[in-house]
Amino acid sequence: xxxxxxxxxxxxxxxxxxxxxxxxxxxxxxxxxxxxxxxxxxxxxxxxxxxxxxxxxxxxxxxxxxxxxxxxxxxxxxxxxxxxxxxxxxxxxxxxxxxxxxxxxxxxxxxxxxxxxxxxxxxxxxxxxxxxxxxxxxxxxxxxxxxxxxxxxxxxxxxxxxxxxxxxxxxxxxxxxxxxxxxxxxxxxxxxxxxxxxxxxxxxxxxxxxxxxxxxxxxxxxxxxxxxxxxxxxxxxxxxxxxxxxxxxxxxxxxxxxxxxxxxxxxxxxxxxxxxxxxxxxxxxxxxxxxxxxxxxxxxxxxxxxxxxxxxxxxxxxxxxxxxxxxxxxxxxxxxxxxxxxxxxxxxxxxxxxxxxxxxxxxxxxxxxxxxxxxxxxxxxxxxxxxxxxx
Amino acid sequence: xxxxxxxxxxxxxxxxxxxxxxxxxxxxxxxxxxxxxxxxxxxxxxxxxxxxxxxxxxxxxxxxxxxxxxxxxxxxxxxxxxxxxxxxxxxxxxxxxxxxxxxxxxxxxxxxxxxxxxxxxxxxxxxxxxxxxxxxxxxxxxxxxxxxxxxxxxxxxxxxxxxxxxxxxxxxxxxxxxxxxxxxxxxxxxxxxxxxxxxxxxxxxxxxxxxxxxxxxx
Ligand SMILES: Nc1ncnc2c1ncn2[C@@H]1O[C@H](COP(=O)(O)OP(=O)(O)OP(=O)(O)O)[C@@H](O)[C@H]1O
Ligand SMILES: [Mg+2]
Numbered sequence: 245x246x247x248x249x250x251x252x253x254x255x256x257x258x259x260x261x262x263x264x265x266x267x268x269x270x271x272x273x274x275x276x277x278x279x280x281x282x283x284x285x286x287x288x289x290x291x292x293x294x295x296x297x298x299x300x301x302x303x304x305x306x307x308x309x310x311x312x313x314x315x316x317x318x319x320x321x322x323x324x325x326x327x328x329x330x331x332x333x334x335x336x337x338x339x340x341x342x343x344x345x346x347x348x349x350x351x352x353x354x355x356x357x358x359x360x361x362x363x364x365x366x367x368x369x370x371x372x373x374x375x376x377x378x379x380x381x382x383x384x385x386x387x388x389x390x391x392x393x394x395x396x397x398x399x400x401x402x403x404x405x406x407x408x409x410x411x412x413x414x415x416x417x418x419x420x421x422x423x424x425x426x427x428x429x430x431x432x433x434x435x436x437x438x439x440x441x442x443x444x445x446x447x448x449x450x451x452x453x454x455x456x457x458x459x460x461x462x463x464x465x466x467x468x469x470x471x472x473x474x475x476x477x478x479x480x481x482x483x484x485x486x487x488x489x490x491x492x493x494x495x496x497x498x499x500x501x502x503x504x505x506x507x508x509x510x511x512x513x514x515x516x517x518x519x520x521x522x523x524x525x526x527x528x529x530x531x532x533x534x535x536x537x538x539x540x541x542x543x544x545x546x547x548x549x550x551x552x553x554x555x556x557x558x559x560x561x562x563x564x565x566x567x568x569x570x571x572x573x574x575x576x577x578x579x580x581x582x583x584x585x586x587x588x589x590x591x592x593x594x595x596x597x598x599x600x601x602x603x604x605x606x607x608x609x610x611x612x613x614x615x616x617x618x619x620x621x622x623x624x625x626x627x628x629x630x631x632x633x634x635x
Numbered sequence: 636x637x638x639x640x641x642x643x644x645x646x647x648x649x650x651x652x653x654x655x656x657x658x659x660x661x662x663x664x665x666x667x668x669x670x671x672x673x674x675x676x677x678x679x680x681x682x683x684x685x686x687x688x689x690x691x692x693x694x695x696x697x698x699x700x701x702x703x704x705x706x707x708x709x710x711x712x713x714x715x716x717x718x719x720x721x722x723x724x725x726x727x728x729x730x731x732x733x734x735x736x737x738x739x740x741x742x743x744x745x746x747x748x749x750x751x752x753x754x755x756x757x758x759x760x761x762x763x764x765x766x767x768x769x770x771x772x773x774x775x776x777x778x779x780x781x782x783x784x785x786x787x788x789x790x791x792x793x794x795x796x797x798x799x800x801x802x803x804x805x806x807x808x809x810x811x812x813x814x815x816x817x818x819x820x821x822x823x824x825x826x827x828x829x830x831x832x833x834x835x836x837x838x839x840x841x842x843x844x845x846x847x848x849x850x851x852x853x
Contacts, residue, residue, distance in 0.1 A: 337752030384849075
């Protein structure tokens, strides 16, 4: 079992619900790597759920092979297979007549664990998904909110520590704010548990957020493009993908780059607010810049001043209080999308970058963002040209 | 008022007999109900995935209910003789429909997402049935059992006409001796104690239903 061997391989898998209808899944071949979140995304009815359910054989393939961790599982006992795979569906399907603890302990019970181990594991999982076991263990599903029920659904799927999780629109039935929180929690959880996850959604933004890789599917589960979110955004291979990811895809790509990875410009002279107007004016005149940055006594950006501001009053007075306040300001670990947003809200062509302590570290220019976009596109294109050249 | 007093007197003078007849009645009903419940629930489970057979069975059970009770009781005399036996068979047939219908409805109305997740976690068909479907359908099944018990407790009064026991004996003797002393009191005794028995049974079944239903679905 090498790390390079895919966790799941679909090998020419096909599903026909009936003889004369077109297949719901047509000769699909796909690898899911160890520890990745692979998102299947596509328009309604394209076969995402069918594809997902083929993996744990909730639906039997008409032809093709399913390989799980190097083992051909196309014909093994389906119940054995399912106990090795976590499964979360949109409508969750908690057992209403069982307590939360009993729900979470379902698969361990099926696997014949002893009681002590099950209850220990149950508490551990409730903790992991952020539900206090002492409060929730003995409740019934009807006493949970939608978001809490969804967390229990995830805990239940993780109960026997399966290497693989299949999730079919798991956050589809909750309000946008709860969904956002569940997504973030889940990504944090995944950092910890490092499962191999196949995640179905019809929401491209959710796909971009959750996926290490995204498979964009068209009719009959045909893969239109399979790649990292940033590469798909930078280089949609055809009109179908382009339409599906929709407008603003370029801007969405800026979510994947961080300000700290850019070379920040230091073209603007900067002074402490205790500096005199005259000295600052000379400093500004010696630089190529039209503005200078005034920092407070702890090095935090405060105001922009230009020559006109500095010419007012007595040259020996301090620069404190002169010029407009700095509005466009981001931390180094902000995304380029955050930086762009800051620039647009403050209608400035640049944003001031600060460290975690709030101290000035440099400036990012809007031209740098357009340059990044150009670079991402060029790289993605080169990547696909290479692939085509090889093919 | 005089009537009530003389009826009370009759009951007081015949306490032993009334209790004995009530016990007979209860035994008859209880035996029939246990058998009919087991039979109907199992039949309901078997019919769950067979829509055509299910419709046929429900139809047949419905037709049984329309047969006049005396006729249905009498039909079995040539086969099993007189006594409690023909009464048990007839009451058993009457008892089926409410339980069967509720079992089928209960099992069918279990949320598909719940069954899907049970299957998705690797429960086999029998585990899905016993751990998920039946416990979830249980309150509906029990409601059927209660209706059925009421029905059977009342109809069981006729058992006496085919040679069986029970509180029907008072009604029958009262009706056949109308005009004689205590005839009306006898009819009343049979009727009132059948109603009381039905109420007590309903109460007990209600409690059993509660105790055997998960708090999560109450
Ligand atoms: N049990 C079934 N019997 C027959 N056809 C089915 C069945 N399940 C799905 N299909 C068909 O297969 C195709 C793919 O369905 P599937 O549910 O996989 O789509 P999906 O991508 O998950 O859609 P959605 O985003 O709406 O959930 C559809 O045309 C659907 O009508
Ligand atoms: Mg679907």
